[in-house]
Amino acid sequence: MSYVRDVGALARKDLLLELRARDTLPAMLLFVAVTFVVFHFALPGTPSRLETSGLLWIAILFTALLGLGRAFVPEREQRTMDALVLAPCDRSAIWLAKSIATLAFLAAAEVVALPLYALFFHSITSTTVAAVLLADLGICGVGTFLGAMAVATRARDLLLPLLFLPLAIPIVVGAVGATVGEPVVSSPGRYLAFLALYDLLFAVICWASFEYVVAE
Amino acid sequence: MSSPSSVAGATIPTVGRAPRIPLPALAASSLVLVTTALVFVFFVAPNDVNQGFSQRIFYFHVSIAFTAYACFICGAWQALRHLWKRDPRADLASYVCVHQGLIFGTLVLLTGSIWAKISWGHWWLWSEDELVLFLVLYLFYCAYFMLRFSVEPGPQRANLSAVYALFGVVLIPVSFAAIRLAKTFIHPEVFTRHGPNFGGWILVTYCIAQAALLVLAYTLYRLELGAKRLDGRLRRLREAIV
Amino acid sequence: MLTAHRLGKRYGERRVLRGIDLALPRGGFLVVTGPNGSGKTTLLRICAGLTQPTEGTIERTAVRAQVGYLGHEPLVYRELTALENLELYGRLYRVAERRERTGMLLERFGLWDVRHDRVASYSRGMTQRLALCRVLLHEPELLVLDEPYSALDEAGAELLDVQLAELRGERTFVLTTHDPARVESLASGALALAT
Numbered sequence: 001m002s003y004v005r006d007v008g009a010l011a012r013k014d015l016l017l018e019l020r021a022r023d024t025l026p027a028m029l030l031f032v033a034v035t036f037v038v039f040h041f042a043l044p045g046t047p048s049r050l051e052t053s054g055l056l057w058i059a060i061l062f063t064a065l066l067g068l069g070r071a072f073v074p075e076r077e078q079r080t081m082d083a084l085v086l087a088p089c090d091r092s093a094i095w096l097a098k099s100i101a102t103l104a105f106l107a108a109a110e111v112v113a114l115p116l117y118a119l120f121f122h123s124i125t126s127t128t129v130a131a132v133l134l135a136d137l138g139i140c141g142v143g144t145f146l147g148a149m150a151v152a153t154r155a156r157d158l159l160l161p162l163l164f165l166p167l168a169i170p171i172v173v174g175a176v177g178a179t180v181g182e183p184v185v186s187s188p189g190r191y192l193a194f195l196a197l198y199d200l201l202f203a204v205i206c207w208a209s210f211e212y213v214v215a216e
Numbered sequence: 217m218s219s220p221s222s223v224a225g226a227t228i229p230t231v232g233r234a235p236r237i238p239l240p241a242l243a244a245s246s247l248v249l250v251t252t253a254l255v256f257v258f259f260v261a262p263n264d265v266n267q268g269f270s271q272r273i274f275y276f277h278v279s280i281a282f283t284a285y286a287c288f289i290c291g292a293w294q295a296l297r298h299l300w301k302r303d304p305r306a307d308l309a310s311y312v313c314v315h316q317g318l319i320f321g322t323l324v325l326l327t328g329s330i331w332a333k334i335s336w337g338h339w340w341l342w343s344e345d346e347l348v349l350f351l352v353l354y355l356f357y358c359a360y361f362m363l364r365f366s367v368e369p370g371p372q373r374a375n376l377s378a379v380y381a382l383f384g385v386v387l388i389p390v391s392f393a394a395i396r397l398a399k400t401f402i403h404p405e406v407f408t409r410h411g412p413n414f415g416g417w418i419l420v421t422y423c424i425a426q427a428a429l430l431v432l433a434y435t436l437y438r439l440e441l442g443a444k445r446l447d448g449r450l451r452r453l454r455e456a457i458v
Numbered sequence: 459m460l461t462a463h464r465l466g467k468r469y470g471e472r473r474v475l476r477g478i479d480l481a482l483p484r485g486g487f488l489v490v491t492g493p494n495g496s497g498k499t500t501l502l503r504i505c506a507g508l509t510q511p512t513e514g515t516i517e518r519t520a521v522r523a524q525v526g527y528l529g530h531e532p533l534v535y536r537e538l539t540a541l542e543n544l545e546l547y548g549r550l551y552r553v554a555e556r557r558e559r560t561g562m563l564l565e566r567f568g569l570w571d572v573r574h575d576r577v578a579s580y581s582r583g584m585t586q587r588l589a590l591c592r593v594l595l596h597e598p599e600l601l602v603l604d605e606p607y608s609a610l611d612e613a614g615a616e617l618l619d620v621q622l623a624e625l626r627g628e629r630t631f632v633l634t635t636h637d638p639a640r641v642e643s644l645a646s647g648a649l650a651l652a653t
Contacts, residue, residue, distance in 0.1 A: 010546075016537075020576070087547070159363060170394035173395075209299070209379045
């Protein structure tokens with residue numbers, strides 16, 4: 001299928017660019033570590049498992065924002081978006097490829113973040129890992145889409161968090177619900193299902209409307 | 217207020233559009249309806265058993281909320297028409313709808329806050345699902361404005377605004393579900409709500425208030441849209457001369 | 459190939475193009491001239507299909523896959539090598555015999571020896587040559603070139619002359635340049651824009 005090949009070629013390009021530039025991923029790793037330390041000092045008393053679950057997701061969300069802000073920088077600075085838009089491939093392939101690449105970086109950052117969290121705060125369960133995977137899909141899909149929108153504006157980096165955070169609230173709810181687990185929440189599976197539903201719904205919308213974001 | 221409405225209602229020749237209710241008639245009917253609603257709310261509707269006179273703000277709060285939803289949904293509908301049918305008038309209509317929605321949304325938050333204070337003594341209640349939902353939507357649509365004013369006017373701005381407006385209506389049910397789900401682990405202070413029994417005069421009053429606000433919203437929408445379209449026409453005329 | 463009628467483009471309050479008429483047949487070679495700020499770049503972007511006009515109409519018989527656009531920016535990724543850039547565009551444009559064609563173009567424009575170096579290390583002239591490779595890679599029917607001679611040294615410019623002469627008549631060209639004398643012999647039509 002040529003669509004899959006287009007996505008593959010574009011994703012490969014994005015991954016190569018980041019591996020060469022070597023700035024976003026190290027920044028995300030450092031950011032997540034520092035954020036945890038800040039949390040420790042910012043929370044009076046000993047935070048319970050409930051509270052630190054929330055902190056984990058705040059850290060992941062803002063680390064993701066850091067990476068998402070950089071996603072379309074090469075296309076913006078070198079104007080290569082014009083070339084991608086002119087190519088005969090489906091424009092949604094650009095979004096999908098960029099989302100896959102961003103997902104890879106976010107996952108790489110979390111490979112460090114999760115053990116660090118377990119070290120500093122509380123242990124993590126398999127449900128948490130499932131929540132991380134599902135939430136990442138939503139964060140990267142929607143975040144990449146909005147990143148493309150933000151890049152077309154004057155405000156750029158200022159705008160992405162404003163556009164993204166209201167849409168990220170359902171992700172946070174689903175993720176925290178699943179992370180907190182029993183006995184606070186009767187069925188963490190319900191929250192995972194909610195995350196999956198969110199991912200599916202917004203993936204469809206992003207896929208269908210990316211065309212209008214990049215082309216006139 | 218008479219001059220803007222008379223200009224907007226004046227006969228600027230339009231080609232091939234469905235006949236529209238003239239603006240002065242709309243303004244008059246919204247005035248009548250709002251007055252009627254006020255009369256009903258303050259004099260006709262019975263006092264609430266639990267909360268007394270102060271509960272009457274509920275009539276406005278709920279009808280304003282519904283009107284705001286209607287505005288956002290209209291905005292998304294116009295956005296869809298812009299993207300799909302390429303209707304050149306749809307972008308501005310979508311923007312004005314969202315703008316109205318935001319104005320009414322502000323009122324929802326204000327009336328909701330007042331109602332909460334009157335009923336339960338707190339200016340803000342995280343347990344009120346609908347209020348929290350409006351807060352999320354409010355922030356979302358504020359970002360809509362930041363987005364819109366950060367792009368030069370043109371087809372790209374119209375496209376970005378339209379797509380974002382569509383995301384907004386999808387967010388409404390998703391957020392609502394999220395807020396409900398969140399209550400399991402957030403445990404906000406819950407206050408038992410004594411909802412009014414919808415019967416008799418209460419229902420009538422509510423319907424009148426709702427109708428009044430919908431007509432008022434439509435009037436304001438037509439007013440703002442007309443003014444903005446006129447601005448656009450003037451600008452194009454000026455350029456044609458230059 | 460390209461027909462435009464009373465084309466106009468406005469960016470907000472600023473009017474960039476007004477009342478442009480174009481009739482470019484297949485195999486034609488249109489040279490667009492004008493001072494800076496006269497809207498040449500905007501016109502070319504409209505011809506390539508990157509921007510829509512705000513007034514008037516434009517008809518293009520070539521589909522996206524058949525258009526080659528060279529803008530002010532070379533539109534190549536600086537952190538990738540020449541080979542990787544052309545590999546990407548080759549895949550996106552589904553170029554047949556991609557590797558052979560890539561090699562042939564790199565060699566023709568004198569970039570074969572530096573094909574594994576990152577574009578960031580190239581001079582401006584070399585980057586422009588790579589951009590020309592990118593434009594020609596998928597053998598487009600319609601070539602829209604915005605100041606292709608800029609940044610090229612004499613050797614590079616001569617290579618481009620040869621290329622243009624070779625393809626003249628087979629392909630359709632829209633070109634802007636500050637040195638119209640250079641392409642005078644190839645031109646079938648001229649359009650002068652005023653501010």
